[in-house]
Amino acid sequence: MQALWSPATMQNLGLLYALEPALKRTYSTVEERRDAAMRHLSYFNTNPYMGGFVLGFVARLEESSDDSRIEKLKKAMGAALAAVGDASVWGSLQPACAGFAALAAVIAWSMDFAWAALVCAVLYLLLFNIPTLWIRWRGISMGYELGETLPIALQEWHWQNKARWIRRAGLACAVLAPAYLIVRESRFIGAYALIPAVAILAVVVLRRRGFSSAALYGLCFAAAVGFQGVILLP
């Protein structure tokens, strides 16, 4: 869906390419197919992992609806699914997978498991791709079967709740991974173990205030140079 992505019209061409077989089946004349294709050259955007739903939905609309409704319904569905997909995939599943994989690899590494890196990579790929591939595939048939009742069916999936639990699980792993490292592997002992914990907390606070990770890296460098400068001052 995101091949040929452009800022002006976003995913219009990707959607059109995926729709072509359905348009060929629905419209018997070249003129009708051309008019249908022209309809889908306008701006369109959605979350790529939710694109299957939109694809099936639009294919169904092309068979049953009049032209004036297709454009409006397509854009509305795309926008609604974009919100769901962005919160679920980019906002929850992807960072949670990073957290799970980091914890798994940290534990594997501390057990002298030489293939810790591979554990991390495989776990990440499985945790992300199993649900998203299922959504992408199932979405096409669901979008087609349910048509305009799709939004009602999707509400029953309680996306927000599921996304919240995925984020919480990911958060637990993201906290446990450095905690495990600090306790087991760090040179810090006793109260000094709090130092990295406080540093992580400071990063969280600064990130919430708008500092990018690159800016924080720059700050660390400046602080390290400044600190050395102070120590080295006669």
Add this chain to the structure above:
Amino acid sequence: MYAGTGAALLSLDRTWIGQWMLSRPVILGTALGWVLGDLPVGWWIGLLFEALSLDAEPVGGVIPLNGTIATAATLLIALGGTRVPLAAAFPAGLAFGLLYRPVEEKIRRRRDAWTGQFASVLREGGSAPWGKAFTVSFLEEFAIAALVLTAGVAASSILLQFLWGWAPTIIRTGFEDALSATPLIAAGALISCLLRKDRLGK
């Protein structure tokens, strides 16, 4: 060079090939580390950039830090022919990832013209030029990524090797300390990302 070209090909998974997360820093870093002969370093750098690149989501027209390019550049500089210290390679890779954003935006803007071309061809009764559009766009994006990760990285490696040898101790120690602190920044960035949405989701 082969590693750079391979990394450029894998980077296309972000929007082209399958979006199976093969281009994510943690995956690419692990693969590149294995290819370049230091799997643990590759995985570690990949994990760091995985967390650091979660600053912004690729929603709408937003182009976040390109963690793929950053990871690949860091590992190619540190583990490639010139073997620049990781403390110097990491900020260079980070710079590559940040500087690639306007390049990516230009690549995307060039595709604005395709919709107009499709409309003209269809109006004239022709077939949509899918083959041409996909081939040109794919090769363009691949070529630019490959150029950055081969020639760009090679030039940077030579420059960094010289600069690192010339830099005063205070600067080198500064970069080494900053690299030591980066896991804490990455952990904080990941936690912040997961917390942010949790707050909004309530």
